[in-house]
Amino acid sequence: MSDFPTIALLGPGAIGTTIAAALHEVGRAPVLCGRTAHPQLILRHDEGEIVVPGPVLSDPAALSQRFDLVFVAVKTTQVADSASWLAALCDENTVVCALQNGVEQKSQLEPRVNGASVLPSVVWFPAQREPDASVWLRAKPRLTLPDEPQAKRVVEALSNTRCAVELSADFTSIAWRKLLQNAVAGLMVLANRRAGMFSRGDITALALAYLGECLTVARAEGAVLSDNVAQDIVDGFHRAPADLGTSILADRQANRPLEWDIRNGVVQRYGRTHGIPTPISDVVVPLLAAGSEGPG
Numbered sequence: 001m002s003d004f005p006t007i008a009l010l011g012p013g014a015i016g017t018t019i020a021a022a023l024h025e026v027g028r029a030p031v032l033c034g035r036t037a038h039p040q041l042i043l044r045h046d047e048g049e050i051v052v053p054g055p056v057l058s059d060p061a062a063l064s065q066r067f068d069l070v071f072v073a074v075k076t077t078q079v080a081d082s083a084s085w086l087a088a089l090c091d092e093n094t095v096v097c098a099l100q101n102g103v104e105q106k107s108q109l110e111p112r113v114n115g116a117s118v119l120p121s122v123v124w125f126p127a128q129r130e131p132d133a134s135v136w137l138r139a140k141p142r143l144t145l146p147d148e149p150q151a152k153r154v155v156e157a158l159s160n161t162r163c164a165v166e167l168s169a170d171f172t173s174i175a176w177r178k179l180l181q182n183a184v185a186g187l188m189v190l191a192n193r194r195a196g197m198f199s200r201g202d203i204t205a206l207a208l209a210y211l212g213e214c215l216t217v218a219r220a221e222g223a224v225l226s227d228n229v230a231q232d233i234v235d236g237f238h239r240a241p242a243d244l245g246t247s248i249l250a251d252r253q254a255n256r257p258l259e260w261d262i263r264n265g266v267v268q269r270y271g272r273t274h275g276i277p278t279p280i281s282d283v284v285v286p287l288l289a290a291g292s293e294g295p296g
């Protein structure tokens, strides 16, 4: 009997390919489930490339077992369309690790996973899909998970892999810290520019003002974050390679639906719940929503 759990990965895109490659390198390759059938996955990183043998299954009816651990790396806009996969992969003994942005993974996934435990994560590394369907990993893979008993299964599965896993006793604060970074990255969509745009003084000022608004909402949701966080995030964009994008910009440029609601809309929605004015969100969110869904 294997020491490691049976593992499936749903959504072998930029993040999913990275995790699949990390598992494959140590002999724990997951069953790959996706929308598009691929013969293999390719991850390019600083020192070379990793080829993960396929196939990527594209029909949930092909599965005959449920899994101990399911990594979910479809975009949050793709969860509803992935329902038949989630139903086929999960039962009440499954741990579902959401490799997705936002602070709402549990409420989005729980109704679809047959009573499985849903564990959110914060994904800290940028990866991007290339035109040849390979994935370019642009930093060392790292995840943060809430320090809950279910996290042990993920920690064990990713032990001794190139993907580091940290546990946090205050996951709420970590998740909101990342959300703030994602929210302000949404400005790249509206400017149609990559991280280099933050070197402009006017964009720096807008980003700091927007982050201040997001920070007020995050604190109302229980995040413990210092006043410095806005400047720290902007400093991070100043240090980033000028050509560093963000997955929501890649989606906009490819004319795909945007994760605007879980990255930006959430600040406006929770702001309304708490009676916090969100004047910058009130401009940014409708523009992102219209960019995503039109009409026009």
Ligand SMILES: NC(=O)c1ccc[n+]([C@@H]2O[C@H](COP(=O)([O-])OP(=O)(O)OC[C@H]3O[C@@H](n4cnc5c(N)ncnc54)[C@H](OP(=O)(O)O)[C@@H]3O)[C@@H](O)[C@H]2O)c1
Residues within 6 Å of the ligand: 010, 011, 012, 013, 014, 015, 016, 033, 034, 035, 036, 073, 074, 075, 076, 078, 081, 082, 085, 099, 100, 101, 123, 124, 125, 126, 127, 128, 129, 247, 259
């Ligand atoms: N990329 C990053 O740098 C990054 C960093 C941090 C967090 N994140 C977050 O991580 C999550 C995943 O992002 P990503 O960039 O990895 O997305 P992605 O590259 O677009 O990958 C999504 C994957 O899901 C598959 N998929 C879509 N609909 C499906 C369905 N109905 N059934 C099965 N598979 C389906 C896609 O298949 P196709 O091949 O057919 O499109 C693709 O393989 C998002 O929440 C994102 O915000 C991303």
